[in-house]
Amino acid sequence: MEGKTSNEVFNREKAEATVKELRQSFRAGKTKTYEWRAAQLEGIARLIKEKESEITQALRSDLAKPEMESYLHEISLAKSACLFALKNLKKWMKPEKVPAAITTFPSSAQIVSEPLGVVLVISAWNYPFLLSIDPVIGAIVAGNAVVLKPSEIAPATSELFAKILPEYVDSSSIKVVEGGVPETTALLEQKWDKIFYTGNGKVGRIVMAAAAKNLTPVSLELGGKSPVLVDSDVNLKVAVKRIAVGKWGCNNGQACIAPDYIITTKSFAPQLVEALKVTLERFYGKNPLESADLSRIVNLNHFKHLTDMLDEENVSDKIVCGGQTDEKQLKIAPTLLLDVPHDSLIMKNEIFGPLLPIVTVDKLEDSFEIINSMSKPLAAYVFTKNKKLEQEFLSNVSAGGILVNDVALHLANLYLPFGGVGESGIGAYHGKFSFDAFSHKKAVLSRGFAGEAGARYPPYTPEKQWILKGLINGSIVALFLALFKRF
Amino acid sequence: MALITGKKCGDEEMGALGLETEVAEARTTFDSGKTKGFEWRKSQLEALLRLLQEKEEDMLKVLKEDLGKHRVEAYRDEVGALTKSVDNALLNLKKWMAPEKVSLPLVAVPTVAEIVPEPLGVVLVMSSWNFPIGLSLEPMIGAIAAGNAAILKPSELAPATSEFLAVEVPKYLDCEAIKVIQGGPQVAEQLLDLKWDKIFFTGSAQVGRIVMTAAAKHLTPVTLELGGKCPAIFDSLKSSRDQRMAVGRVAGAKWGSCLGQACIGIDYLLVTDEYAPTLIELLKGVIKEFFSNSEHLARIVNKHHFQRLCNLLQDESVAASLVHGGSVNAEELFIEPTILLNPPLDKEIMTEEIFGPLLPIITLKKIEDSIEFLRARPKPLVIYAFTHDEKFKQRIVDDTSSGCVMFNDTLIQYLCDTIPFGGVGQSGFGQYHGKFSFDNFSNRKPVGRRNFLIEFSFRYPPWNEKKLQLLRHIYRFDYIGFVLCFLGLKR
Numbered sequence: 001m002e003g004k005t006s007n008e009v010f011n012r013e014k015a016e017a018t019v020k021e022l023r024q025s026f027r028a029g030k031t032k033t034y035e036w037r038a039a040q041l042e043g044i045a046r047l048i049k050e051k052e053s054e055i056t057q058a059l060r061s062d063l064a065k066p067e068m069e070s071y072l073h074e075i076s077l078a079k080s081a082c083l084f085a086l087k088n089l090k091k092w093m094k095p096e097k098v099p100a101a102i103t104t105f106p107s108s109a110q111i112v113s114e115p116l117g118v119v120l121v122i123s124a125w126n127y128p129f130l131l132s133i134d135p136v137i138g139a140i141v142a143g144n145a146v147v148l149k150p151s152e153i154a155p156a157t158s159e160l161f162a163k164i165l166p167e168y169v170d171s172s173s174i175k176v177v178e179g180g181v182p183e184t185t186a187l188l189e190q191k192w193d194k195i196f197y198t199g200n201g202k203v204g205r206i207v208m209a210a211a212a213k214n215l216t217p218v219s220l221e222l223g224g225k226s227p228v229l230v231d232s233d234v235n236l237k238v239a240v241k242r243i244a245v246g247k248w249g250c251n252n253g254q255a256c257i258a259p260d261y262i263i264t265t266k267s268f269a270p271q272l273v274e275a276l277k278v279t280l281e282r283f284y285g286k287n288p289l290e291s292a293d294l295s296r297i298v299n300l301n302h303f304k305h306l307t308d309m310l311d312e313e314n315v316s317d318k319i320v321c322g323g324q325t326d327e328k329q330l331k332i333a334p335t336l337l338l339d340v341p342h343d344s345l346i347m348k349n350e351i352f353g354p355l356l357p358i359v360t361v362d363k364l365e366d367s368f369e370i371i372n373s374m375s376k377p378l379a380a381y382v383f384t385k386n387k388k389l390e391q392e393f394l395s396n397v398s399a400g401g402i403l404v405n406d407v408a409l410h411l412a413n414l415y416l417p418f419g420g421v422g423e424s425g426i427g428a429y430h431g432k433f434s435f436d437a438f439s440h441k442k443a444v445l446s447r448g449f450a451g452e453a454g455a456r457y458p459p460y461t462p463e464k465q466w467i468l469k470g471l472i473n474g475s476i477v478a479l480f481l482a483l484f485k486r487f
Numbered sequence: 488m489a490l491i492t493g494k495k496c497g498d499e500e501m502g503a504l505g506l507e508t509e510v511a512e513a514r515t516t517f518d519s520g521k522t523k524g525f526e527w528r529k530s531q532l533e534a535l536l537r538l539l540q541e542k543e544e545d546m547l548k549v550l551k552e553d554l555g556k557h558r559v560e561a562y563r564d565e566v567g568a569l570t571k572s573v574d575n576a577l578l579n580l581k582k583w584m585a586p587e588k589v590s591l592p593l594v595a596v597p598t599v600a601e602i603v604p605e606p607l608g609v610v611l612v613m614s615s616w617n618f619p620i621g622l623s624l625e626p627m628i629g630a631i632a633a634g635n636a637a638i639l640k641p642s643e644l645a646p647a648t649s650e651f652l653a654v655e656v657p658k659y660l661d662c663e664a665i666k667v668i669q670g671g672p673q674v675a676e677q678l679l680d681l682k683w684d685k686i687f688f689t690g691s692a693q694v695g696r697i698v699m700t701a702a703a704k705h706l707t708p709v710t711l712e713l714g715g716k717c718p719a720i721f722d723s724l725k726s727s728r729d730q731r732m733a734v735g736r737v738a739g740a741k742w743g744s745c746l747g748q749a750c751i752g753i754d755y756l757l758v759t760d761e762y763a764p765t766l767i768e769l770l771k772g773v774i775k776e777f778f779s780n781s782e783h784l785a786r787i788v789n790k791h792h793f794q795r796l797c798n799l800l801q802d803e804s805v806a807a808s809l810v811h812g813g814s815v816n817a818e819e820l821f822i823e824p825t826i827l828l829n830p831p832l833d834k835e836i837m838t839e840e841i842f843g844p845l846l847p848i849i850t851l852k853k854i855e856d857s858i859e860f861l862r863a864r865p866k867p868l869v870i871y872a873f874t875h876d877e878k879f880k881q882r883i884v885d886d887t888s889s890g891c892v893m894f895n896d897t898l899i900q901y902l903c904d905t906i907p908f909g910g911v912g913q914s915g916f917g918q919y920h921g922k923f924s925f926d927n928f929s930n931r932k933p934v935g936r937r938n939f940l941i942e943f944s945f946r947y948p949p950w951n952e953k954k955l956q957l958l959r960h961i962y963r964f965d966y967i968g969f970v971l972c973f974l975g976l977k978r
Contacts, residue, residue, distance in 0.1 A: 067955070071958065217916040249948055409598070449726075459783050468567060
């Protein structure tokens with residue numbers, strides 16, 4: 001599909017036609033075979049390998065993303081998702097035999113994974129390559145036909161997908177539709193077998209409401225304010241480096257699992273701030289606005305969202321490091337703030353940028369109240385050597401994922417489900433969880449005519465009730481009677 | 488203990504304030520951490536078991552009152568099934584609650600990780616009228632086992648059962664965390680306006696849409712257990728013994744369970760032109776054998792549904808296809824087992840879920856045509872097939888889609904705790920029973936741990952080519968390459 005021109009607007013008719021074509025493709029059984037799925041995954045793996053520099057270039061254009069980040073966070077993660085799926089595809093596709101119950105003896109049972117059908121993947125702008133290709137890989141590996149709608153806020157990457165994806169995959173079953181709100185609305189009006197959305201809660205609600213009209217299941221990968229609890233007993237140098245790379249080394253804070261704010265004790269805060277300052281200078285130099293290792297802010301809208309937070313009264317005077325901004329270049333330096341008011345914009349909304357408020361408490365146990373007063377985040381972090389505090393954190397904090405003594409890493413582990421809870425989302429993916437997210441797990445139960453429990457049928461008698469009771473409770477005696485007693 | 492009794496079923500507002508207060512109390516209780524511990528969950532499940540045992544007679548009585556179910560049917564389908572589920576949950580609770588260890592890739596070393604299940608919080612269970620005790624308490628078992636506070640809204644269309652639950656549940660279970668709120672559509676609407684951590688709904692697709700739309704406002708995850716037209720494919724079976732048994736199972740699934748008002752009941756049969764007459768004769772025989780005494784059959788739930796079913800038969804071409812039964816008793820809300828042969832496919836009886844004792848038999852040239860027939864229609868909760876042909880069975884599994892596929896029997900998939908129970912497409916999404924219930928009401932939270940001992944400096948800016956190279960090796964799990972590169976012996 002070429003980039004759209006003014007007379008090729010993607011409207012409802014086009015959306016209908018697209019879904020119809022995919023449905024035909026799906027009904028023909030094309031996408032269900034192992035061969036097809038493997039071929040698509042191999043195609044994507046080739047795409048990632050051959051077009052690595054184009055991808056890096058697009059990411060630089062959209063976000064001024066440093067090459068290292070493009071490699072670390074997008075390309076390599078996409079590659080490993082692809083290869084992991086290829087390696088496990090056969091295994092995942094196999095039906096899972098499960099024990100049948102004594103109540104249904106004699107019977108055999110299995111769970112068969114089947115594709116949901118025709119699915120829609122709506123991607124986000126901050127990791128525009130990864131967050132597009134990763135769910136698409138999941139859709140493919142589960143045997144679905146899929147439409148990808150990349151974010152229009154990352155136009156270079158969106159255009160890249162539209163141009164190159166058809167060269168590497170079966171474009172009768174995998175399509176890219178570019179566009180903004182009108183195109184997305186047209187797509188959402190169609191009937192899908194699953195919708196996978198990555199983005200914010202506001203649009204997430206719109207997606208789910210649209211899905212409700214067709215009883216379409218959804219996965220929503222949203223965000224939240226990911227807290228970082230820092231104890232004073234940690235190896236400060238290492239902790240601070242990990243926090244810093246998780247915050248500013250991830251698209252300059254524009255990441256759903258980037259640390260949003262820190263909580264630490266009043267007494268430890270000064271040390272923490274100093275350590276952060278030292279690390280920031282080591283990473284980004286004395287003039288961070290000029291560092292090539294920092295992404296820029298994605299657009300003016302988002303830039304203003306961040307500067308509004310900084311400029312708020314009683315907040316701007318809490319800056320203890322950084323604060324420099326450059327509107328023309330859309331750059332904001334790593335900024336630390338200390339003890340901003342709890343009802344300030346920066347503490348009420350997901351920051352999604354290079355601002356890091358530090359909230360202080362008298363003792364760390366007080367932090368749980370603060371964390372739980374906000375909606376459940378996608379990730380929550382705690383730095384401590386104290387096992388008791390660690391356990392309390394795990395028990396008291398509900399989040400999509402928790403990492404102790406590091407930040408963001410869990411997203412790279414393909415054996416861990418990646419997803420939110422509450423406001424941070426519905427559903428999970430990565431690794432086999434991606435396969436599961438786009439599959440229907442069909443129970444298949446098989447019986448013969450060897451054993452028949454006459455007790456199941458009317459006319460009912462107390463004796464039958466007695467046998468049924470025993471049978472349901474797994475009694476062998478009742479089973480025996482059930483099978484052999486003639487009524 | 489506060490009792491929520493004295494509330495008559497019907498569409499009166501509970502008093503918005505009363506309702507919100509109850510839910511708020513449940514939330515406070517959940518936030519206190521009370522419901523999270525193993526002991527609490529175990530005690531609630533044990534209490535539920537006692538309720539099922541001690542109040543068995545009362546349960547059978549209200550099911551008779553609301554739906555005319557014979558006590559054996561009521562025990563088999565609801566009370567007994569629940570007992571099995573609670574036993575299973577008690578047996579496995581510790582195992583289900585235990586964190587699951589997970590393996591990890593090199594870059595994360597030395598990290599350990601596990602998946603820890605945690606409750607979602609305060610959940611809403613909205614139940615249906617046809618298995619009003621079973622479909623209320625089965626999801627509740629999952630909610631409780633997973634450590635949530637839970638509010639149950641039973642269906643007002645089964646008023647005796649609703650009242651029973653509202654009175655008895657608070658006597659056995661912790662009423663600060665587990666509540667029953669009675670009422671009709673207005674109460675349901677009020678409940679749906681509130682913020683829940685999960686909504687579990689059993690009922691029609693129409694209301695399912697309303698529930699999901701309301702849930703979208705709060706990004707609340709939902710499970711929708713809906714229905715559909717569940718077909719039974721009837722292939723030619725060799726022995727007459729097998730045939731007789733199969734027909735018995737079909738009859739049991741069509742009329743023996745809530746008089747056909749069951750989401751997994753058989754809606755219609757698919758059979759060859761050739762075999763249809765034999766099948767009809769066999770069915771008539773079995774109907775006589777099992778159901779001569781209408782006391783062994785349930786009743787239509789209310790006048791509205793009774794009228795709806797009668798209307799299905801009004802159409803001339805549908806009435807003409809009647810081959811057995813058809814008589815109705817408005818006072819008793821009873822419709823006898825009725826068989827129709829090839830009613831027109833465009834009439835309501837074949838386009839909408841019947842949910843009653845009318846059994847259309849649709850004939851095909853050959854039995855394999857049933858697959859195309861089903862593919863052209865919305866995905867049902869279950870596809871039944873009676874056949875010995877292994878190839879045909881495989882085709883059914885591969886080429887059709889449904890919540891479940893059941894070969895050579897009916898209904899008993901409901902009792903099997905090892906397989907997921909739920910729909911797909913128009914029949915819903917989300918699954919439960921056994922551990923699937925526990926997972927349905929849990930957040931499976933990954934937890935990763937690192938220590939400070941080993942640190943890879945190439946994780947951090949400022950970036951350079953060397954760091955990029957090291958990472959390339961790591962991501963390809965090329966340990967040797969990594970070591971060489973690290974030592975500066977390789978580019």
